[in-house]
Amino acid sequence: MNTISKTILKYEWKTFVRNRYQVVMLLASFVFGLYAIYYGQSEIDAQRETIVTITDLEDVEFSSYRDSFKGALESSAQEQMHDIASRPEFAWFRHGYHAILPPHDYAALAIGQRDLFRYYYRLTGMSLHYQLFENELANPVNLLAGNFDLSFVLIYLFPLLIIVFCYSSFSAEKENGTLPLLQVQSVSIGKIILLRLLFYFTIITGLALLISFIGLFASGDLLDAENRIPAIIWILGVVTYCAFWFALLFLIISFRKSSAFNAMIAAGLWLLFLIVVPALLNIIVTTKYPLSSTTLAGLTRRTGLENENDENESREVIMEFLSHEPGLAASDSLIHHNMPAKAYAAFTALKDINSNQEVTRYNLEVEKRSRWTKGFHWLSPSVNLQHLFAQVAKTDLETFLQFQKALTHFHGDITDFYFEKLFWDHPIQLEDYSNLPSFKIPPTHSNLYGVGTSLAKSGVMALIAFLVGFIKMKNQ
Amino acid sequence: MSKLVRIAKNEIKIALREKLVVSLGVLISALLGIALFAGYLSYKQQERTIIRTQDEKRKEWLGQGDKHPHIAAHYGTFAFKPKTVFSMFDFGLDTFTGTSVYLEAHYQHEFMFRPAQDHSSMIRFGELSGALVLQVLLPLLIIFLAFASFTKERESGTLRLLISQGISFRALAYGKILAYLLMLLVLLTPFLLGVILLSQSGVDSDALLDMGTRLLFLLLLYSSYLFLFISFSVWVSLKSATGRNALLTLLTFWIFFTMLMPKALANMGESFYKLPSMRLFKTQIQHDIDNGLDGNTSRSVRMAQLEKEFLEEYHVDSIQQLPFNFDGVSMQAGEEYGNKIYDHHLQNLRGIFHKQNRLGSIGSLINPYLAIQHLSMGLSGTDIHTSMHFEDEVEEYRRNLVKRMNDDMAQNSKYGEFYEYKAGKSLWEGIADFSYRSPTAIKAISNYKVELASLMIWISTILVLLNQVDQKKKTPL
Numbered sequence: 001m002n003t004i005s006k007t008i009l010k011y012e013w014k015t016f017v018r019n020r021y022q023v024v025m026l027l028a029s030f031v032f033g034l035y036a037i038y039y040g041q042s043e044i045d046a047q048r049e050t051i052v053t054i055t056d057l058e059d060v061e062f063s064s065y066r067d068s069f070k071g072a073l074e075s076s077a078q079e080q081m082h083d084i085a086s087r088p089e090f091a092w093f094r095h096g097y098h099a100i101l102p103p104h105d106y107a108a109l110a111i112g113q114r115d116l117f118r119y120y121y122r123l124t125g126m127s128l129h130y131q132l133f134e135n136e137l138a139n140p141v142n143l144l145a146g147n148f149d150l151s152f153v154l155i156y157l158f159p160l161l162i163i164v165f166c167y168s169s170f171s172a173e174k175e176n177g178t179l180p181l182l183q184v185q186s187v188s189i190g191k192i193i194l195l196r197l198l199f200y201f202t203i204i205t206g207l208a209l210l211i212s213f214i215g216l217f218a219s220g221d222l223l224d225a226e227n228r229i230p231a232i233i234w235i236l237g238v239v240t241y242c243a244f245w246f247a248l249l250f251l252i253i254s255f256r257k258s259s260a261f262n263a264m265i266a267a268g269l270w271l272l273f274l275i276v277v278p279a280l281l282n283i284i285v286t287t288k289y290p291l292s293s294t295t296l297a298g299l300t301r302r303t304g305l306e307n308e309n310d311e312n313e314s315r316e317v318i319m320e321f322l323s324h325e326p327g328l329a330a331s332d333s334l335i336h337h338n339m340p341a342k343a344y345a346a347f348t349a350l351k352d353i354n355s356n357q358e359v360t361r362y363n364l365e366v367e368k369r370s371r372w373t374k375g376f377h378w379l380s381p382s383v384n385l386q387h388l389f390a391q392v393a394k395t396d397l398e399t400f401l402q403f404q405k406a407l408t409h410f411h412g413d414i415t416d417f418y419f420e421k422l423f424w425d426h427p428i429q430l431e432d433y434s435n436l437p438s439f440k441i442p443p444t445h446s447n448l449y450g451v452g453t454s455l456a457k458s459g460v461m462a463l464i465a466f467l468v469g470f471i472k473m474k475n476q
Numbered sequence: 477m478s479k480l481v482r483i484a485k486n487e488i489k490i491a492l493r494e495k496l497v498v499s500l501g502v503l504i505s506a507l508l509g510i511a512l513f514a515g516y517l518s519y520k521q522q523e524r525t526i527i528r529t530q531d532e533k534r535k536e537w538l539g540q541g542d543k544h545p546h547i548a549a550h551y552g553t554f555a556f557k558p559k560t561v562f563s564m565f566d567f568g569l570d571t572f573t574g575t576s577v578y579l580e581a582h583y584q585h586e587f588m589f590r591p592a593q594d595h596s597s598m599i600r601f602g603e604l605s606g607a608l609v610l611q612v613l614l615p616l617l618i619i620f621l622a623f624a625s626f627t628k629e630r631e632s633g634t635l636r637l638l639i640s641q642g643i644s645f646r647a648l649a650y651g652k653i654l655a656y657l658l659m660l661l662v663l664l665t666p667f668l669l670g671v672i673l674l675s676q677s678g679v680d681s682d683a684l685l686d687m688g689t690r691l692l693f694l695l696l697l698y699s700s701y702l703f704l705f706i707s708f709s710v711w712v713s714l715k716s717a718t719g720r721n722a723l724l725t726l727l728t729f730w731i732f733f734t735m736l737m738p739k740a741l742a743n744m745g746e747s748f749y750k751l752p753s754m755r756l757f758k759t760q761i762q763h764d765i766d767n768g769l770d771g772n773t774s775r776s777v778r779m780a781q782l783e784k785e786f787l788e789e790y791h792v793d794s795i796q797q798l799p800f801n802f803d804g805v806s807m808q809a810g811e812e813y814g815n816k817i818y819d820h821h822l823q824n825l826r827g828i829f830h831k832q833n834r835l836g837s838i839g840s841l842i843n844p845y846l847a848i849q850h851l852s853m854g855l856s857g858t859d860i861h862t863s864m865h866f867e868d869e870v871e872e873y874r875r876n877l878v879k880r881m882n883d884d885m886a887q888n889s890k891y892g893e894f895y896e897y898k899a900g901k902s903l904w905e906g907i908a909d910f911s912y913r914s915p916t917a918i919k920a921i922s923n924y925k926v927e928l929a930s931l932m933i934w935i936s937t938i939l940v941l942l943n944q945v946d947q948k949k950k951t952p953l
């Protein structure tokens with residue numbers, strides 16, 4: 001770095017520390033960042049607590065089943081418990097298993113859709129669709145307001161900070177009458193502006209990175225295999241995003257208009273990227289791919305056989321079900337035994353098989369919507385970054401759709417476990433309790449290609465803005 | 477008066493020269509048009525599906541064949557949340573409240589399917605609606621229009637000239653305010669006509685009561701809100717030394733009011749008053765049903781008590797001798813006990829909602845954006861109160877349906893019989909179809925007294941401030 005650049009930077013530093021307003025703004029942003037980290041943590045901690053509570057509930061439930069095998073059954077309540085524990089005709093619809101999607105360590109930094117979707121389910125062998133669509137309790141007013149998490153601070157507030165620091169980089173000189181002084185120097189005015197922006201870029205991006213590191217450290221072990229790549233992506237996202245806004249400001253400045261004009265244009269662009277583009281895309285996707293959950297609502301109805309005492313009806317239902325599950329077909333005498341339970345189990349399983357198509361079709365529609373919107377993310381680097389953050393923190397739509405698919409498999413495991421015992425008339429033994437179905441989250445491989453392209457989109461936008469600004473600046 | 481008009485005329489001429497302002501104005505009208513059109517489309521799509529599906533469910537209910545009333549009560553039916561006409565203007569909470577619920581005996585299901593669940597996380601940026609444009613984007617246009625209204629005159633020295641000609645600051649300020657109001661009026665008239673036209677045509681049956689009054693209130697509220705923003709911007713310009721300062725001050729207010737504060741308040745509410753999880757909520761309800769609200773009247777104790785009461789009342793020794801099916805009576809008693817417990821827990825839950833939302837309500841006293849947001853949702857029938865009112869009506873309907881089934885079972889079947897007794901279509905027809913009517917406009921607005929007070933306080937404050945501008949040493953030249 002030559003001496004002139006050094007001198008310029010030195011004076012930038014002096015004017016920066018003298019400007020109390022700017023220092024206060026940086027401090028305020030830092031405090032907002034800390035609050036956001038705290039808030040995100042408290043939200044996700046509350047979810048973690050819920051997960052502990054429900055896991056405990058499940059432990060209590062199953063240990064009471066286990067305990068009923070030990071010792072003599074003295075009271076009727078004990079006998080009842082043992083029946084539920086050992087007789088498949090009761091157990092299949094009473095034993096409830098939790099399928100839990102634990103939060104990623106960084107979910108606290110980008111809550112995404114995690115406050116909207118369910119992250120745990122209690123499943124029994126009953127119809128899946130009767131159990132799948134219940135919502136978690138939430139205050140819709142707060143859902144609408146959204147979360148003040150770190151992703152919000154970085155995506156919404158940092159561009160504003162950049163605007164406030166840079167919008168008058170050139171125009172202020174003109175307005176204060178110092179421009180002629182600068183013009184007689186040996187360095188070009190363009191270079192001075194660039195150095196000035198670089199100076200602020202270092203400060204503001206530095207602050208964004210500092211808050212990010214605090215957040216990343218506070219939320220989990222950075223070196224953990226689950227966290228390493230997400231942390232790197234997060235950091236890259238932050239740097240690219242800041243670079244984009246600085247490049248944009250540089251472009252605005254290069255037109256050499258008045259401070260007020262620059263501020264208006266910058267505020268207008270902020271509005272465009274953070275409100276107009278996403279709001280417009282959302283409304284277009286809603287009307288372009290209209291989706292009505294009314295078709296799914298019907299699936300949640302709890303129906304049963306017309307008459308549980310009608311043997312013919314029961315047999316018919318059981319036979320139809322067994323044609324789907326020939327492995328469960330036991331001898332005719334076995335079907336006779338416990339017939340109502342078998343018929344009801346067969347009935348709900350058939351219902352799921354029949355409505356599966358409807359659910360799949362619906363989910364495909366949701367995916368179609370999400371694909372369509374993704375195609376337009378490049379229009380707004382803010383939307384792009386929000387999506388990236390949600391992806392990294394596993395709080396995006398895809399994660400929850402995956403979870404739903406995993407639930408379907410898990411429900412299959414549960415019914416397999418109980419139906420085998422029910423249809424073959426095997427009582428549930430104590431040993432079976434060490435072999436209960438358990439929920440496993442399917443391994444998700446991070447989509448590095450997707451991440452790369454989404455970073456590249458913002459990067460290219462930044463580069464274009466910068467280059468146009470550079471040429472414009474040079475030509476004047 | 478003519479002075480005022482002259483000032484206004486001049487101001488409009490100047491404003492129309494600003495290309496940036498004009499293009500933002502054009503953009504906003506375009507966005508308003510798109511918002512209204514898309515809102516209308518989405519309203520129509522939803523309304524049609526809901527009416528169709530509700531019809532289907534009604535047919536299913538009527539055509540369910542002969543069966544035992546209790547099985548019919550489990551077969552149940554569905555209720556779908558109707559879209560209100562004004563939801564095409566203000567989506568409010570519609571994206572985040574459940575849209576349908578399954579109604580059956582014994583259980584209060586919660587509303588399912590929040591439309592936001594069918595979107596990627598981009599939905600959290602918000603959706604383009606007329607309300608969003610008027611509440612958030614239009615104030616920005618106002619800021620751009622008005623921030624330089626005085627500073628420019630001051631910086632170019634024309635302010636001294638004007639004042640020396642005997643024009644008061646007050647007259648100048650009102651002249652400028654008038655000019656901006658007129659410009660907004662021109663900008664908004666097509667949109668306004670669109671809203672009126674669309675909300676009058678093609679709406680056969682709407683859940684919203686008092687449409688006219690609601691529209692009038694909305695008009696009044698938005699006019700006050702925009703007037704407030706204009707006057708405030710002009711006042712800030714009047715008090716600022718440079719245009720740059722005025723602009724920065726106004727933009728800071730705008731960001732703070734529309735972005736930071738609403739989110740921060742909602743989040744604080746969430747942190748201060750924690751909601752239980754659904755699993756815990758349901759577990760507690762089940763626990764209380766099993767053990768009684770006092771913790772030691774189990775279901776069997778309650779049933780034994782009920783049996784005793786009836787045997788004594790009818791002077792018989794066994795329930796078989798009762799002139800009706802005791803199963804039906806006990807079923808209904810169980811239902812009512814369950815309802816009592818559910819109401820108790822729901823009240824607690826709503827108490828938490830209420831406390832959480834109260835923060836936003838109090839916040840509206842300093843933030844007019846929050847005030848207009850709440851009032852607008854309330855009048856459009858897309859707020860939390862209408863949503864809860866709807867839920868209550870649905871629950872009432874469910875209870876009535878289940879009671880009718882239980883009563884029929886008690887009256888027409890014998891104790892110990894189940895599959896032997898079948899009721900038919902005449903019973904199903906006895907249950908009227910569910911149709912929803914919202915609370916009246918006055919009722920809707922009465923939930924937002926604090927918000928109304930906020931707007932009034934803001935407007936009177938700004939009027940007082942504007943009236944004081946001519947006092948000596950208060951305003952820089």
